Amino acid sequence: MTDKAPDRRLLIDGRLSGTAATFASVNPATGAVLGHAPDAGPAEAEAAIAAARNAFDTTSWATDRDLRARCLDQLHGVLVDHKEELRALTITEVGAPHQLTTGAQLEEPIGVVRWYADLLPTYEFSRDLGVHEARGARHHRWVEKEAAGVVAAIIPYNYPNQIALAKLAPALAAGCTVVLKGAPDTPLVTLALGELIAEHTDIPPGVVNVLSSSGAAAGELMTTHKDVDVVTFTGSTATGRRIMAAASGTVKRVFLELGGKSPMVVLDDADLQAVSMMAAFMSCSHAGQGCAICTRLLVPRARHDEIVEMVAGGLAHIPVGDPTDPAVYMGPLISERQRVKVDAMVQRAVADGAKLVCGGERMPGPGFFYKPTLLAGVDPDSEIAQEEVFGPVLSVIPYDDEAEAIRIANNSAYGLSGAVFSASDERAVGVARRIRSGTFSINGGSYFAPDSPFGGYKQSGVGREYGLEGLAEFLETKTFGAVAK
Numbered sequence: 001m002t003d004k005a006p007d008r009r010l011l012i013d014g015r016l017s018g019t020a021a022t023f024a025s026v027n028p029a030t031g032a033v034l035g036h037a038p039d040a041g042p043a044e045a046e047a048a049i050a051a052a053r054n055a056f057d058t059t060s061w062a063t064d065r066d067l068r069a070r071c072l073d074q075l076h077g078v079l080v081d082h083k084e085e086l087r088a089l090t091i092t093e094v095g096a097p098h099q100l101t102t103g104a105q106l107e108e109p110i111g112v113v114r115w116y117a118d119l120l121p122t123y124e125f126s127r128d129l130g131v132h133e134a135r136g137a138r139h140h141r142w143v144e145k146e147a148a149g150v151v152a153a154i155i156p157y158n159y160p161n162q163i164a165l166a167k168l169a170p171a172l173a174a175g176c177t178v179v180l181k182g183a184p185d186t187p188l189v190t191l192a193l194g195e196l197i198a199e200h201t202d203i204p205p206g207v208v209n210v211l212s213s214s215g216a217a218a219g220e221l222m223t224t225h226k227d228v229d230v231v232t233f234t235g236s237t238a239t240g241r242r243i244m245a246a247a248s249g250t251v252k253r254v255f256l257e258l259g260g261k262s263p264m265v266v267l268d269d270a271d272l273q274a275v276s277m278m279a280a281f282m283s284c285s286h287a288g289q290g291c292a293i294c295t296r297l298l299v300p301r302a303r304h305d306e307i308v309e310m311v312a313g314g315l316a317h318i319p320v321g322d323p324t325d326p327a328v329y330m331g332p333l334i335s336e337r338q339r340v341k342v343d344a345m346v347q348r349a350v351a352d353g354a355k356l357v358c359g360g361e362r363m364p365g366p367g368f369f370y371k372p373t374l375l376a377g378v379d380p381d382s383e384i385a386q387e388e389v390f391g392p393v394l395s396v397i398p399y400d401d402e403a404e405a406i407r408i409a410n411n412s413a414y415g416l417s418g419a420v421f422s423a424s425d426e427r428a429v430g431v432a433r434r435i436r437s438g439t440f441s442i443n444g445g446s447y448f449a450p451d452s453p454f455g456g457y458k459q460s461g462v463g464r465e466y467g468l469e470g471l472a473e474f475l476e477t478k479t480f481g482a483v484a485k
């Protein structure tokens with residue numbers, strides 16, 4: 001914690017403000033301090049929740065769909081207009097390579113705001129159930145969808161724009177009011193979003209509140225406060241468990257997007273060269289700091305060594321380095337703490353019997369870079385095959401037949417995503433249907449788009465983000481009955 005003046009401000013009840021205490025945000029590519037963020041504690045969280053409650057209870061936000069559609073449209077325009085400012089911050093604070101900001105780190109999420117802005121005017125907020133006869137009378141029933149209330153949105157560091165907007169856009173479309181808390185490692189980019197909302201949109205005071213904090217106290221209050229109706233959280237499964245328990249005291253609706261350990265299943269008739277390249281590049285996307293990355297490569301035992309060699313060849317060609325360079329594919333890990341964690345897991349995997357094919361060490365020089373790492377002959381029950389690493393580490397696991405591949409794929413506490421490769425789409429889909437996860441890629445196909453529900457089975461989460469399902473997370477259902485005339 002420091003007493004340096006903050007470089008960005010909190011947004012509470014329509015006003016931008018700092019705090020006396022601040023904390024540093026570090027550029028992970030250089031290790032240098034990038035700026036300082038206000039360190040919100042329970043007092044600021046309390047004020048933000050009160051503002052959101054007041055805006056929900058006393059203004060027309062929850063019921064005025066035209067206003068919401070106009071504000072979402074405006075927010076989309078503002079994000080487009082300020083894209084380059086957000087891109088620069090996303091690259092320097094998150095360590096996201098420039099090329100990733102043209103996709104999932106920035107430009108695609110801006111498209112999500114557009115999608116919900118366009119959905120709102122046509123979405124059916126009510127459903128007629130017709131007349132029902134009961135106790136000698138006729139009753140007309142109908143269902144209306146209403147905003148669920150005050151939303152606490154808590155996000156992780158890895159894709160802060162994408163995750164903030166995947167929560168904010170449908171919550172606002174539904175008519176909710178929001179307290180959004182950024183991640184301790186990436187506060188500035190989330191505060192910048194709040195500043196844009198305050199300075200360039202007509203979103204009424206209190207409808208969106210944005211906090212940054214170095215510790216857990218503000219977030220803890222958001223998950224226990226009686227005036228919060230919904231908690232939407234993206235982050236680790238360990239924190240998700242704590243939040244689910246914390247929210248139970250006031251029986252909040254809890255929506256969780258958690259960790260993953262997704263399998264990529266290579267069937268024996270697949271194009272091994274193409275799959276190996278895809279596996280190499282996918283495992284290094286954002287230095288492996290993605291929840292839906294396939295980090296377990298399941299291969300036919302007879303082809304294991306051949307595939308390992310091809311993947312290692314692919315990893316050797318990954319451009320790693322300065323994320324501001326448009327030619328760079330992989331940037332740094334977020335922090336030294338994360339690099340220590342990744343390295344410790346790799347060393348334990350080797351001690352557990354995995355073969356280190358390449359990588360397995362820090363890169364020299366400033367910043368928190370870690371070499372693309374390949375582990376072969378991995379035991380499917382070992383820690384490295386079971387636990388999320390969140391680093392550029394791919395584990396190759398051999399299997400004997402298709403049934404065993406499916407068993408290994410399902411041998412996980414997680415169920416977020418998966419991929420399967422085969423010469424036959426039909427065979428690939430057959431395998432995908434037997435693996436318990438919320439999303440699946442068939443022969444390199446992408447499911448990720450604003451209208452595609454995204455979320456996990458098992459301990460990867462509860463609920464879905466994006467698409468119609470994403471809006472439903474922020475709506476309550478009210479059923480009416482009137483005596484039929």
Ligand code: NAD
Nearest residue numbers: 155156157182183216219220235236239257258259260291
């Ligand atoms: P994290 O769980 O450490 O922190 C996430 C957020 O929770 C932060 O804002 C943190 O301040 C807050 N927090 C921590 N303790 C809290 C508490 N007790 N109460 C309330 N809030 C609290 O996660 P991270 O390290 O920032 O992010 C990486 C994790 O996020 C990975 O596990 C990754 O798989 C997951 N993730 C999941 C998805 C998905 O869509 N499923 C997407 C991105 C990241």
